[in-house]
Amino acid sequence: xxxxxxxxxxxxLLAQAVWRITLRDGLREASVRGVAREAELxxxxxxxxxxxxxxxxxxxxxxxxxxxxxxxxxxxxLRIADAHEGRVVEAALALLLELLPLDEExxxxxxxxxAFVAEAANDSVxxxxxxxxxxxxxxxxxxxxxxxxxxxxxxxxxxxxxxxERLHALLDGLTAHLLARPERASPARVEGLLRIHLHELRVxxxxxxxxxxx
Amino acid sequence: xxxxxxxxxxxxLLAQAVWRITLRDGLREASVRGVAREAELxxxxxxxxxxxxxxxxxxxxxxxxxxxxxxxxxxxxLRIADAHEGRVVEAALALLLELLPLDEExxxxxxxxxAFVAEAANDSVxxxxxxxxxxxxxxxxxxxxxxxxxxxxxxxxxxxxxxxERLHALLDGLTAHLLARPERASPARVEGLLRIHLHELRVxxxxxxxxxxx
DNA sequence: GCTAATTTAGCACAGCTGTGCTAGGTTGTG
DNA sequence: CACAACCTAGCACAGCTGTGCTAAATTAGC
Numbered sequence: 001x002x003x004x005x006x007x008x009x010x011x012x013l014l015a016q017a018v019w020r021i022t023l024r025d026g027l028r029e030a031s032v033r034g035v036a037r038e039a040e041l042x043x044x045x046x047x048x049x050x051x052x053x054x055x056x057x058x059x060x061x062x063x064x065x066x067x068x069x070x071x072x073x074x075x076x077x078l079r080i081a082d083a084h085e086g087r088v089v090e091a092a093l094a095l096l097l098e099l100l101p102l103d104e105e106x107x108x109x110x111x112x113x114x115a116f117v118a119e120a121a122n123d124s125v126x127x128x129x130x131x132x133x134x135x136x137x138x139x140x141x142x143x144x145x146x147x148x149x150x151x152x153x154x155x156x157x158x159x160x161x162x163x164x165e166r167l168h169a170l171l172d173g174l175t176a177h178l179l180a181r182p183e184r185a186s187p188a189r190v191e192g193l194l195r196i197h198l199h200e201l202r203v204x205x206x207x208x209x210x211x212x213x214x
Numbered sequence: 215x216x217x218x219x220x221x222x223x224x225x226x227l228l229a230q231a232v233w234r235i236t237l238r239d240g241l242r243e244a245s246v247r248g249v250a251r252e253a254e255l256x257x258x259x260x261x262x263x264x265x266x267x268x269x270x271x272x273x274x275x276x277x278x279x280x281x282x283x284x285x286x287x288x289x290x291x292l293r294i295a296d297a298h299e300g301r302v303v304e305a306a307l308a309l310l311l312e313l314l315p316l317d318e319e320x321x322x323x324x325x326x327x328x329a330f331v332a333e334a335a336n337d338s339v340x341x342x343x344x345x346x347x348x349x350x351x352x353x354x355x356x357x358x359x360x361x362x363x364x365x366x367x368x369x370x371x372x373x374x375x376x377x378x379e380r381l382h383a384l385l386d387g388l389t390a391h392l393l394a395r396p397e398r399a400s401p402a403r404v405e406g407l408l409r410i411h412l413h414e415l416r417v418x419x420x421x422x423x424x425x426x427x428x
Numbered sequence: 429g430c431t432a433a434t435t436t437a438g439c440a441c442a443g444c445t446g447t448g449c450t451a452g453g454t455t456g457t458g
Numbered sequence: 459c460a461c462a463a464c465c466t467a468g469c470a471c472a473g474c475t476g477t478g479c480t481a482a483a484t485t486a487g488c
Binding site for chain 2: 203
């Protein structure tokens with residue numbers, strides 16, 4: 001037999017080639033031939049590991065969110081400790097900041113992810129992967145808010161479901177702004193906004209009916 | 215001469231064909247031939263009105279945001295009156311809800327817009343159009359918050375710039391959720407979240423330094 | 429009815445695409 | 459050494475792409 005190839009490694013290598021092309025020229029340029037060229041392989045070799053282009057692209061997306069997921073999980077572990085010394089809001093903030101594209105590596109990941117998300121409109125498999133990633137972020141939001149409640153840093157009168165959705169939407173919006181308008185949504189500013197948002201959660205909700213002057 | 219064609223109308227018709235294809239099969243399917251077929255014209259005819267594919271797609275996006283912009287402006291005029299009878303927050307809410315894809319027409323527009331936004335990563339002209347649309351939404355946010363301050367429904371201690379960015383990001387995130395996860399982000403729920411968000415603006419900001427127990 | 433401007437239809441070219449397929453090279457194992 | 463398993467290289471096919479270009483059809487104004 002020829003050099004026995006580690007299939008997982010080779011597939012991962014091809015996924016990375018897809019990422020590079022996507023970042024540089026967009027996902028639509030990630031043709032089988034293009035990916036082969038990028039990975040310095042023959043197109044036949046690419047098709048030996050992925051019998052179809054869809055399979056390749058879907059694998060590339062799965063690989064990406066796995067990578068992102070690993071980074072976030074690793075970061076989350078580091079921050080848990082902070083919560084035990086009174087700096088609860090700061091710990092929560094750190095957890096959430098981990099989800100945003102605040103440095104070059106995460107920015108790159110987010111840009112590629114964004115390209116895949118656009119593809120989700122026309123590919124149900126990619127849509128499903130996207131949904132999973134989305135649920136992961138939501139869980140992180142929910143978990144963070146749970147901690148705030150636990151440590152008395154969030155008013156108990158607030159519905160955690162609503163606040164989770166609101167926080168999640170805020171994060172997604174900030175991510176979009178960080179990617180598209182970095183001059184306006186700088187990392188420092190985004191951190192400040194998030195800090196304000198978290199601090200406000202201490203205050204009990206003002207439900208619409210509370211104030212007749214509205 | 216043959217039937218003299220209203221160029222503006224024909225171009226608009228072709229833009230609509232692009233929209234339909236984009237919604238149904240994605241923007242990458244909007245080939246010159248495909249658009250011609252969709253509009254029941256020969257490809258040569260399409261190229262008589264748009265000498266290049268890029269020109270066609272860019273026009274289709276411009277036409278889309280013009281349409282959206284007109285709808286929003288028209289809706290905004292209707293709501294102004296409300297602000298003069300004490301229902302300030304409700305008026306502000308109505309203005310903001312106008313920006314979200316809460317009915318079928320706006321959902322359709324938003325889905326097509328989303329496809330174009332994805333293209334902005336690889337087309338600087340489309341990126342510019344997107345930026346303009348983005349600024350429009352931001353202006354609407356800023357204007358709404360200005361009104362709240364004016365009528366005493368937002369704490370003067372809050373930085374209007376920060377709150378604009380926060381509101382804008384929230385809206386963008388909610389839009390994404392409405393499109394991708396309608397089962398979770400229902401119109402009613404989104405309206406509730408926004409209502410909470412607006413009501414909180416009455417409360418003065420709790421700056422990080424205010425509370426030593428954070 | 430004729431002319432000339434406007435619009436349509438569609439062929440042609442070069443180049444790309446995904447995928448099916450085969451022939452060959454490489455090397456671990458018997 | 460030989461066999462067989464694994465991988466690579468690349469040709470072939472049918473079909474799509476954007477764009478250049480020309481010939482014809484249509485009709486308003488004279």
